[in-house]
Amino acid sequence: MPRHIQDQIGRSLDELIPRTDTVDIDTRLGRVLLRLRAALLDAEAERQVTKAFGDELIALVPRLRRFAYLRTGNAAEADDMVQATLMRAWEHRSQFAAGTNLVAWLFTILRNTHLNQRKRLRREVEDVDGALAGRLSSAPDQEHRIALVALQAALKTLPAEQRETLLLVTVDGLMHEEAAAVLGCQVGTIKSRVSRARDRLAIALDLS
Missing domain, CATH: 1.10.1740.10 (RNA polymerase sigma factor, region 2, helix turn helix motif)
Known part of the structure; x- marks a missing residue:
């Protein structure tokens, strides 16, 4: 990607x-x-x-x-x-x-x-x-909020393990090694889940 x-x-x-x-x-x-x-x-x-x-x-x-x-x-x-x-x-x-x-x-x-x-x-x-998107600290414009709601909906379509791994790495800011320790899996598994989750979100959100 x-x-x-x-x-x-x-x-x-x-x-x-x-x-x-x-x-x-x-x-x-x-x-x-x-x-x-x-x-x-x-x-x-x-x-x-x-x-x-x-x-x-x-x-x-x-x-x-x-x-x-x-x-x-x-x-x-x-x-x-x-x-x-x-x-x-x-x-x-x-x-x-x-x-x-x-x-x-x-x-x-x-x-x-x-x-x-x-x-x-x-x-x-x-x-x-x-x-969740509606409780942002600062109110975005309507178009922006729609985009966030769409993102939240796209997140729900991800398999649970991909969603959690993506959030740990991308939002929570954990290193791949840290996320692997939290989830009890290999670093390679973390990288694969994050990559697949990003790919699915890009398709769902029509990003190019």
């Missing part, structure tokens, strides 16, 4: 979900972050974790929120997932090996949290009629 089409698909996918770099301290997630920061400082003083671990953990929260929102389509539910992920990461901090990939570790925890919630609830939150 030509590079300009890959870039066009990437930019369009990126626009589906707004980026949020701050967390309101008056929300449940905000209060959890305050407690977590304090706990990390105490743990660092006691040599239970490194400063790098704590700093990177906090810095990854915006990416975790976006990853969660892509899967739920609901901001409150996404924040609950991130909160559960952070608490689980804290509880199992001793299992993280210093020098390994914290991004892949956290994304795996969050993904497993979501899968377990879906199993318990026996349902999957869907983005019906482009509702």
Whole structure:
């Protein structure tokens, strides 16, 4: 696939979900972050974790929120997932090996949290009629919004494993190796899924 089409698909996918770099301290997630920061400082003083671990953990929260929102389509539910992920990461901090990939570790925890919630609830939150695209942080013009809704519809036609892999790499920004660690497959499988997903989207959206 030509590079300009890959870039066009990437930019369009990126626009589906707004980026949020701050967390309101008056929300449940905000209060959890305050407690977590304090706990990390105490743990660092006691040599239970490194400063790098704590700093990177906090810095990854915006990416975790976006990853969660892509899967739920609901901001409150996404924040609950991130909160559960952070608490689980804290509880199992001793299992993280210093020098390994914290991004892949956290994304795996969050993904497993979501899968377990879906199993318990026996349902999957869907983005019906482009509702996800309608919740953009800034209202696009009508033609632009129609294009985003069309993209969302095209995403639904992808096999689940291709869609998730494409979102991990293109929207969540994971490296192929990181996505492979999260999904438990080979790097070659990740590259193949992303390529096939892009091809199918290009055909569905009549890109050339």
